[in-house]
Amino acid sequence: MAAGSINKVVLAFSGGLDTSVILKWLQQTYGCEVVTFTADLGQGEELEPARKKAELMGVRQIFIDDLREEFTRDYVFPMMRANALYEGLYLLGTSIARPLIAKRQIEIAREVGADAVSHGATGKGNDQVRFELGYYGLNPDIKVIAPWREWDLTSRTALIAFAEQHQIPVPKDKRGESPFSTDANLLHTSSEGKVLEDPWEEVPDYVYSRTVNPEDAPDQPEYITIDFERGDAVAVNGEGLSPASLLARLNDLGRAHGIGRLDLVENRFVGMKSRGMYETPGGTILHTAHRAVEQLTLDRGAAHLKDELAPRYAELVYNGFWFSPEREMLQAAIDHSQQQVTGTVRLKLYKGSAWVVGRKSPNSLYSEKVVTFEDDAGAYDQRDAEGFIKLNALRLRLLGRREGL
Incomplete structure (x- = not known):
């Protein structure tokens, strides 16, 4: 111009x-x-x-x-509902x-x-x-x-x-x-360039700013709970919080336990590979907890379809197509799937990891009566499995006969 x-x-x-x-x-x-x-x-x-x-x-x-509130409520939380991970690892903080x-x-x-x-x-x-x-x-x-x-x-x-x-x-x-460049927001801190450009070299300790070294984290685990309503986190340890305040609280917890570090070589949209180090403490905890409450509340078909859509959604966000019709279409489907995703997840934070150790939901599809190895009092007739297996095996048997097996 x-x-x-x-x-x-x-x-x-x-x-x-x-x-x-x-x-x-x-x-x-x-x-x-x-x-x-x-x-x-x-x-x-x-x-x-x-x-x-x-x-x-x-x-x-x-x-x-x-x-901060708009960012968390209208951008981070919708993305978390999708369980979006670019190339299976990156929580898309930048x-x-x-x-x-x-x-x-x-x-x-x-x-x-x-x-x-x-x-x-x-x-x-x-x-x-x-x-x-x-x-x-x-x-x-x-x-x-x-x-x-x-x-x-x-x-x-x-x-x-x-x-x-x-x-x-x-x-x-x-x-x-500058030995490296950084970008930070409430969800994450990213570092790249200079001392990080050789993917064979370990990330120096001084690059990390958002998390303690997991080796130096407390020797005792910390247990927390996160409450969800319709796919969004609303409380930590029973205390209701706004979206930004909740993410900040999880960041503090994740920082203390060294959670959320990622050393990644990714494929940029412009065509080259780059190496970056990401710290996403609260987002890592939130992603883990959200998947746990979905395990109880989503039907298998909906859950598996959602897992198929998530990589496409993540790619759209990574490439900059947030305002595209295809992202909005995917968001509508994802948000519809979250109507019953309400419940509480208990996590164990320890030395760089966040493990799910419990989950419950008023909308749970999990039935202890059906799944038990003990007498289920007629809740499930095991003889029904024979016909189910034979129907699913029919094409395999026909193939086998054709091949002379």
């Missing part, structure tokens, strides 16, 4: 080196007004410095929004945050009359795709500026030099080369 083609742009702004440089670069390159938006997604950082940085750089309209940021940017753009939005994602990663699919899904005519795909600032040294040239404050502790 040419200079002068943009009047006002809403920038996803953290206040760090990259987005501070982007802010100034947008002002210079496009001669436009920049509106900053900073989202509190539970990343655990003070956000007022971002406001002060924006003010210092001449920004007149500054948005700092606490989105992926699920992007559509909410994109949604709020578009809302602000409408509110302030901006004709463009901008983000700080690089041209090698998934986040550029996630942000921009969200933007276009919510406003097909919005203009998108992705500086990392346009400028010639290709190194950290170049960014710092640009910042110094334009009197952008760079703290001393930010001037050195």
Whole structure:
């Protein structure tokens, strides 16, 4: 896009080196007004410095929004209902945050009359795709500026030099080369790059920020309960909590016991493999507990179909298609399956693991009378199994006869 083609742009702004440089670069390159938006997604950082940085750089309209409850209620919890795991392991902590940021940017753009939005994602990663699919899904005519795909600032040294040239404050502790990059929100912390790029090398202890080393976790297990209503967690140890407060409580429990670490080599949507380290303490506990209450309450056919849908759902979230009709169709089916998913799960937290040790539900399909090895008093006629087996064996017997067995 040419200079002068943009009047006002809403920038996803953290206040760090990259987005501070982007802010100034947008002002210079496009001669436009920049509106900053900073989202509190539970990343655990003070956000007022971002406001002060924006003010210092001449920004007149500054948005700092606490989105923790919306994030957990409308994004994390629906995904947890789906039991979504990308490539069977990743709980999608970074992926699920992007559509909410994109949604709020578009809302602000409408509110302030901006004709463009901008983000700080690089041209090698998934986040550029996630942000921009969200933007276009919510406003097909919005203009998108992705500086990392346009400028010639290709190194950290170049960014710092640009910042110094334009009197952008760079703290001393930010001037050195970062050993790895991180992204955090209420659901997880991800770390990648630099010291993590060799998948043969073990993740150094100093990379972990969200969990204690399981080897250093308490030597005594801790038992907790989680209550669910219609597929969503509503209480921990009998105490009712809001979605964000509940996830924060589980994060504290998971942190103390070293739960939720994942060293993963994944397939990015843009085509390359990358190695990352994820810490998802509360989400790991929640995922385990949700599956446990489903074991009691979902019919076999519904449960197995749901397990078939989950990888597709996870892929859509990972690739940035949260606002697509296919994700919404899957969500409708998943939410329908959760109508009877109510109950309580008891878990044992110990040395990096969360084990299910009990579950109960008023809507349970489990019948001790039917399953018992003792006299079931006519609840199940074992002679019925003979016909069941022969009907299922019919095609195998016909195949065997044809083959002369």
